[in-house]
Amino acid sequence: MTNPHLNPEEFLKRAKGVGIPAHEKARMRSTLSEYAGHTGEAVRVGEPERLISRSSRLVPSPYYRYPFTLLKPMPIAIAAIIVVVLGGGTSYAAQGSLPGDILYPVKVHVNEPVEETFAFSTNARAQVEANIAADRLDEAAKLAAQGRLSTTTATELTAEFESHAHQAHVSVAALAEENPRAALAVDSALTARINENKTALNALVTEGKNVSVITNFLSSIAVQDQGVTTTGGATITGSDTGSAEGVLQGNMREEDSGNTHSPSASSSSVGIHANSNSDVKVATSSVTGGVHVGTSSGLHLNLDGE
Amino acid sequence: MSKEESHAQERFLETYDTLGDSVYRFIRLRLADHEAVLDLTQETFTRYWDHVREGKPVGNECALIFTIARRLVIDRYRAKRTDSLDELREEEGFDPVDEYEPPPSLKAEGEEALATLAELPEEYREALLLRFVEGLEPREIASILGLSANAVSVRIHRGIDTMRARMHVPTP
Numbered sequence: 001m002t003n004p005h006l007n008p009e010e011f012l013k014r015a016k017g018v019g020i021p022a023h024e025k026a027r028m029r030s031t032l033s034e035y036a037g038h039t040g041e042a043v044r045v046g047e048p049e050r051l052i053s054r055s056s057r058l059v060p061s062p063y064y065r066y067p068f069t070l071l072k073p074m075p076i077a078i079a080a081i082i083v084v085v086l087g088g089g090t091s092y093a094a095q096g097s098l099p100g101d102i103l104y105p106v107k108v109h110v111n112e113p114v115e116e117t118f119a120f121s122t123n124a125r126a127q128v129e130a131n132i133a134a135d136r137l138d139e140a141a142k143l144a145a146q147g148r149l150s151t152t153t154a155t156e157l158t159a160e161f162e163s164h165a166h167q168a169h170v171s172v173a174a175l176a177e178e179n180p181r182a183a184l185a186v187d188s189a190l191t192a193r194i195n196e197n198k199t200a201l202n203a204l205v206t207e208g209k210n211v212s213v214i215t216n217f218l219s220s221i222a223v224q225d226q227g228v229t230t231t232g233g234a235t236i237t238g239s240d241t242g243s244a245e246g247v248l249q250g251n252m253r254e255e256d257s258g259n260t261h262s263p264s265a266s267s268s269s270v271g272i273h274a275n276s277n278s279d280v281k282v283a284t285s286s287v288t289g290g291v292h293v294g295t296s297s298g299l300h301l302n303l304d305g306e
Numbered sequence: 307m308s309k310e311e312s313h314a315q316e317r318f319l320e321t322y323d324t325l326g327d328s329v330y331r332f333i334r335l336r337l338a339d340h341e342a343v344l345d346l347t348q349e350t351f352t353r354y355w356d357h358v359r360e361g362k363p364v365g366n367e368c369a370l371i372f373t374i375a376r377r378l379v380i381d382r383y384r385a386k387r388t389d390s391l392d393e394l395r396e397e398e399g400f401d402p403v404d405e406y407e408p409p410p411s412l413k414a415e416g417e418e419a420l421a422t423l424a425e426l427p428e429e430y431r432e433a434l435l436l437r438f439v440e441g442l443e444p445r446e447i448a449s450i451l452g453l454s455a456n457a458v459s460v461r462i463h464r465g466i467d468t469m470r471a472r473m474h475v476p477t478p
Contacts (some may be wrong), residue, residue, distance in 0.1 A: 006471055006473070007465050007470075007475060008475065008476075009436040009438050009466070011419055011422070011440055011469075011473070012419055012423065012435075012438040012469075013419070013438060013439060014415045014416050014418070014419040014421075014432060015331060015416050015419040015420040015439045016416065016439055017414060017415060017416025017417075017419075018325055018327070018330075018331055018414075018416040018417055018419075018420050019326070019327030019330060019331070020327055020330045020333075020344070020347065024344055025326060025327075026348070027320065027323060028322075028326070028344070028348050028351075029326075031348060032318070032319065032322055032351050032352065032355070033315070033319055035352050036314075036315045036318050036319070036355050037315060081332065114478070125423065140451070181352070184352075185348075185352060203328065215376070274393060290408075
């Protein structure tokens with residue numbers, strides 16, 4: 001120990017200087033805010049907590065079946081060769097790469113599939129998919145900030161985002177049945193990251209950078225979004241709140257229409273039935289691979305106790 | 307959203323602003339993996355929010371939050387003792403702090419103080435942190451650690467003696 005003259009109490013007080021790293025702190029705050037805003041409406045004080053997962057509200061991407069759209073088979077082979085030749089460090093180096101970078105194929109075709117493969121639990125799976133989906137938006141935002149976001153890349157990133165967001169939603173819906181809290185946490189984190197990126201992109205538009213591409217990118221997500229509203233989708237709610245709206249969905253529309261918190265009971269074509277002991281059932285309809293499957297699954301979730 | 311609800315949410319975020327760092331330090335005493343520390347810090351607050359929303363009594367807010375954090379850390383330890391491949395992979399990196407070695411880059415005084423605490427025997431760490439870093443009363447610490455106030459005072463006392471011995475500071 002460095003200072004023999006310091007008394008132990010004084011020495012310990014210095015630990016106050018240690019705290020959550022600033023960027024993590026901000027991110028955590030927005031996740032918590034999202035979490036509180038969400039459960040806050042669905043749950044009433046004094047009642048057992050209850051929440052129903054929202055599920056596949058996003059329109060599945062037409063590219064859903066073709067997860068390798070971003071790059072064609074040739075680059076995949078190149079990616080494999082790069083990793084073999086340069087060794088494992090490449091895969092780490094690839095982590096921060098962006099579309100157009102040499103190592104980007106490694107990230108998308110090596111790192112991410114590996115992560116997916118090793119995500120054994122539903123929770124891990126949901127987190128991995130949500131992270132990948134959000135990564136696509138991060139990439140779009142970074143490229144846009146550097147003025148490198150082309151229309152083609154934007155389209156590909158949208159497709160990839162949709163695809164992974166869809167998979168994330170499927171996993172979150174499954175997770176919601178075994179662990180609603182964890183499901184909500186994954187969902188809140190994803191929503192927070194989506195919002196972060198939308199804010200960043202909107203800021204760029206305001207600055208007048210790359211306006212048309214970014215505006216298109218933002219609206220392509222919004223178009224997908226509106227498409228779903230009419231096809232239905234599951235939502236959440238405790239009892240009579242008007243918050244029957246999936247978080248993902250809700251926030252996108254909020255931002256697009258520019259008005260805050262207009263819980264759109266009107267927009268949700270969802271059957272919610274509360275029976276006498278106030279359990280809530282939701283008729284889920286999910287859309288998979290372009291086929292509309294009406295699975296009136298009666299998703300039934302309880303969140304009593306720990 | 308009703309006024310009460312938005313007020314409750316604001317209060318909740320304020321609580322996070324005030325106690326977030328404290329919870330983070332507290333969890334760092336026991337977990338070495340930084341991702342896990344962040345994860346549990348966040349979960350502490352979501353659990354706290356659930357607790358509030360369920361209308362359960364809060365009492366001493368600060369003590370409740372530390373109690374939740376402590377329980378989560380203990381649960382994490384237990385989860386580690388499973389041998390399913392699944393769990394092992396997920397829990398990888400949750401090493402108890404006994405193996406904690408502060409990275410050489412963390413030279414800041416605060417980190418040094420926290421690392422010193424983390425090297426102390428387990429029974430002293432939390433008591434000393436809560437007392438001298440977070441400034442809680444022995445009575446509050448007792449409720450967090452599930453001990454009597456007396457036992458807490460004894461731990462604090464012995465913990466300080468141990469530190470003194472290690473720091474080569476003569477007992478006053």
